[in-house]
Amino acid sequence: MIGxxxxxxxxxxxxLLIARGGLVAALIVGGFGCHxxxxxxxxxxxxxxxxxxxxxxxxxxxxRQVGAPLDSLTxxxxxxxxxxxxxxxxxxxxxxGIPAEGAAEWADARRRLDAQIKAIPPGVRGIFxxxxxxxxxxxAFGLYSIRLQEQMIASLAQGKNVRLIPGNGCPGPVPVDVxxxxxxxxxxxxxxxxYIVRDSSSQCPASTMATVTAALRSDVNPPGDGRVVLxxxxxxxxxxxxxxxxxxxxxxxxxxxxxxxDILSGANRTMRDSIRSAFTGHAxxxxxxxxxxxxxxxxxxxxxxxxxxxxxxxxxxxxxxxRMRESYYVTQHRAGFMRVDIMKGKGVLLRVYRYPxxxxxxxxxxRWLELR
Amino acid sequence: xxxxxCVARNAYFLMLCRRGMIIAAAIAAPSIAAAQxxxxxxxxxxxxxxxxxxxxxxxxxxxxxxxSYWGLRLQVGQRNERKGPEDxxxxxxxxxxxxxxGSIFGLTGGYQTRQNCQSxxxxxxxxxxxxxxxxxxxxxxxxxxxxxxxxxxTTLGTEIGFGYAPRVQPGVNACxxxxxxxxxxxxxxxxxxxxxVTPGAVWNIDCSSENTPGNRSFLIGFGFGLQQVxxxxxxxxxxxxxxxxxxxGLQFGVxxxxxxxx
Numbered sequence: 112m113i114g115x116x117x118x119x120x121x122x123x124x125x126x127l128l129i130a131r132g133g134l135v136a137a138l139i140v141g142g143f144g145c146h147x148x149x150x151x152x153x154x155x156x157x158x159x160x161x162x163x164x165x166x167x168x169x170x171x172x173x174x175r176q177v178g179a180p181l182d183s184l185t186x187x188x189x190x191x192x193x194x195x196x197x198x199x200x201x202x203x204x205x206x207x208g209i210p211a212e213g214a215a216e217w218a219d220a221r222r223r224l225d226a227q228i229k230a231i232p233p234g235v236r237g238i239f240x241x242x243x244x245x246x247x248x249x250x251a252f253g254l255y256s257i258r259l260q261e262q263m264i265a266s267l268a269q270g271k272n273v274r275l276i277p278g279n280g281c282p283g284p285v286p287v288d289v290x291x292x293x294x295x296x297x298x299x300x301x302x303x304x305x306y307i308v309r310d311s312s313s314q315c316p317a318s319t320m321a322t323v324t325a326a327l328r329s330d331v332n333p334p335g336d337g338r339v340v341l342x343x344x345x346x347x348x349x350x351x352x353x354x355x356x357x358x359x360x361x362x363x364x365x366x367x368x369x370x371x372x373d374i375l376s377g378a379n380r381t382m383r384d385s386i387r388s389a390f391t392g393h394a395x396x397x398x399x400x401x402x403x404x405x406x407x408x409x410x411x412x413x414x415x416x417x418x419x420x421x422x423x424x425x426x427x428x429x430x431x432x433x434r435m436r437e438s439y440y441v442t443q444h445r446a447g448f449m450r451v452d453i454m455k456g457k458g459v460l461l462r463v464y465r466y467p468x469x470x471x472x473x474x475x476x477x478r479w480l481e482l483r
Numbered sequence: 484x485x486x487x488x489c490v491a492r493n494a495y496f497l498m499l500c501r502r503g504m505i506i507a508a509a510i511a512a513p514s515i516a517a518a519q520x521x522x523x524x525x526x527x528x529x530x531x532x533x534x535x536x537x538x539x540x541x542x543x544x545x546x547x548x549x550x551s552y553w554g555l556r557l558q559v560g561q562r563n564e565r566k567g568p569e570d571x572x573x574x575x576x577x578x579x580x581x582x583x584x585g586s587i588f589g590l591t592g593g594y595q596t597r598q599n600c601q602s603x604x605x606x607x608x609x610x611x612x613x614x615x616x617x618x619x620x621x622x623x624x625x626x627x628x629x630x631x632x633x634x635x636x637t638t639l640g641t642e643i644g645f646g647y648a649p650r651v652q653p654g655v656n657a658c659x660x661x662x663x664x665x666x667x668x669x670x671x672x673x674x675x676x677x678x679x680v681t682p683g684a685v686w687n688i689d690c691s692s693e694n695t696p697g698n699r700s701f702l703i704g705f706g707f708g709l710q711q712v713x714x715x716x717x718x719x720x721x722x723x724x725x726x727x728x729x730x731x732g733l734q735f736g737v738x739x740x741x742x743x744x745x
Contacts, residue, residue, distance in 0.1 A: 349547050356548050356584075358622040374548045383549070410715065412550075412745050431622050433636040435584065436546040436715060436742060440672060442633050443623055476672075 167200030167401020169424025192234030201242025201345030237273035281315035352403030458483030528657035532646025533612030538736030539704030541679035560736035658690035
């Protein structure tokens with residue numbers, strides 16, 4: 112028995128003291144991690160300049176009823192429509208984007224897109240970003256499918272300010288300035304697509320990887336003081352989900368599968384390296400993406416302050432995610448979306464909503480991305 | 484000598500009992516054989532090298548696939564309840580390299596002392612080790628559902644390590660090779676708590692000028708830790724370990740590791 116001998120008793124007590132001291136020190140030091148805590152009820156609504164809702168991979172809404180998260184998104188966005196923008200972060204139509212009119216899947220594809228456009232309240236601006244599934248699930252019809260989606264969004268909008276950017280199958284970047292916020296839209300599938308990405312009708316301002324990177328480098332450094340730059344795209348720069356090589360026994364070995372959709376692939380790395388290189392010297396406050404069907408808030412590193420993964424727009428498609436050393440917040444197998452409030456003068460507040468809500472509500476996480 | 488006999492109500496249970504005894508005998512045989520050759524050593528090789536001298540640790544926390552991180556580690560281990568006259572206390576430092584968010588490779592160097600040592604010399608020895616730990620599976624949903632924490636992460640891996648301790652006793656060096664199957668579950672968002680278990684097997688390799696016996700032992704480590712304690716790269720772990728052979732007692736200790744993030 113431990114401690115039955117006086118000498119053993121002393122050493123055991125000493126070891127216990129070491130362990131206890133370490134634990135106490137750890138908990139004290141751990142308290143320093145709470146500096147981003149905030150009181151949301153004290154946030155004055157009239158101080159919010161722009162509200163951004165970020166929802167990704169929402170292209171598989173329930174065909175019978177509109178449920179969470181789309182209905183909750185509508186309710187929250189309706190509060191102040193004049194200052195609200197909803198960004199759909201790609202994979203707007205599962206499984207293979209908009210087919211040619213007359214195809215058996217056409218009506219259902221239209222239904223999927225319509226459900227999202229209807230979730231945008233009147234007066235709210237809607238932005239759709241292309242994802243890999245919107246490019247006809249990475250097939251040769253991709254360029255034409257993305258153009259069909261752009262046309263369908265315009266026809267379904269019915270007077271609402273809703274559009275797909277970058278349009279016409281172009282890679283972007285497309286900057287959108289609202290107040291002190293600059294939103295930059297990228298079509299990252301353009302980088303990864305193995306089939307035709309431009310034709311005679313493309314006429315994109317930037318149409319090579321080098322020119323896209325150069326344009327992005329210029330756009331992330333907007334004129335004026337106190338600007339808040341967010342880059343929105345479909346593929347994340349970092350993720351703890353399945354596309355990041357986690358979840359499942361095969362996760363770490365997905366690099367051998369060589370899918371360009373995965374972080375571990377060479378094509379995906381080339382794209383990420385190019386994007387990150389464009390951020391050098393002018394780190395955006397956040398790079399926002401979907402693709403992995405989870406909700407993640409990550410530390411971005413030297414080239415971008417935060418990486419947000421908000422790909423949980425379809426309740427039936429939510430997936431596993433692991434918490435990484437860079438993670439601030441992770442939730443898996445929950446649907447939801449994110450909200451970013453750009454405050455007047457200074458302050459950017461991130462909120463994460465996930466569904467089904469718990470007893471304390473749907474708001475699961477909040478953090479000042481820029482301190483007020 | 485201990486005599487064990489299978490007594491069972493029917494033939495099936497009798498068969499199971501006999502099979503169990505055969506397996507137990509197979510596991511224990513090398514240790515018994517070693518003991519018969521030379522008698523129990525005051526310090527077994529397994530106790531003297533980093534594997535047995537220092538506290539067990541969980542698998543590394545997953546990280547970005549874009550980055551490979553360097554880290555530093557401090558470990559303290561205390562082995563009590565041994566049959567020998569002296570407890571063992573070890574302290575070590577190490578450097579780790581986590582490759583692309585998963586597998587980790589580390590080197591360790593430290594010193595182990597015999598407490599209440601009666602000898603005027605040979606009351607301590609250096610110890611060195613090298614270890615590779617490989618994440619086989621990193622996921623979460625199954626355990627997350629069981630523990631009711633949607634951020635829970637389960638990690639299953641394999642590990643292989645080599646340990647060396649010169650002059651454990653006059654003319655005797657200790658060398659060990661070990662393999663293990665570490666498993667850990669981390670949960671909670673604000674304070675990240677990880678529980679882990681590290682079962683494994685260790686082989687004593689002859690690396691002395693004198694002929695020392697080789698044998699094999701099984702061991703089990705377990706513990707808990709706090710990840711990202713205040714700083715994103717700082718982890719603190721508390722662990723215990725038992726080598727499943729006689730006279731080696733219980734080892735427990737603390738480890739503090741720090742990963743340098745860009």
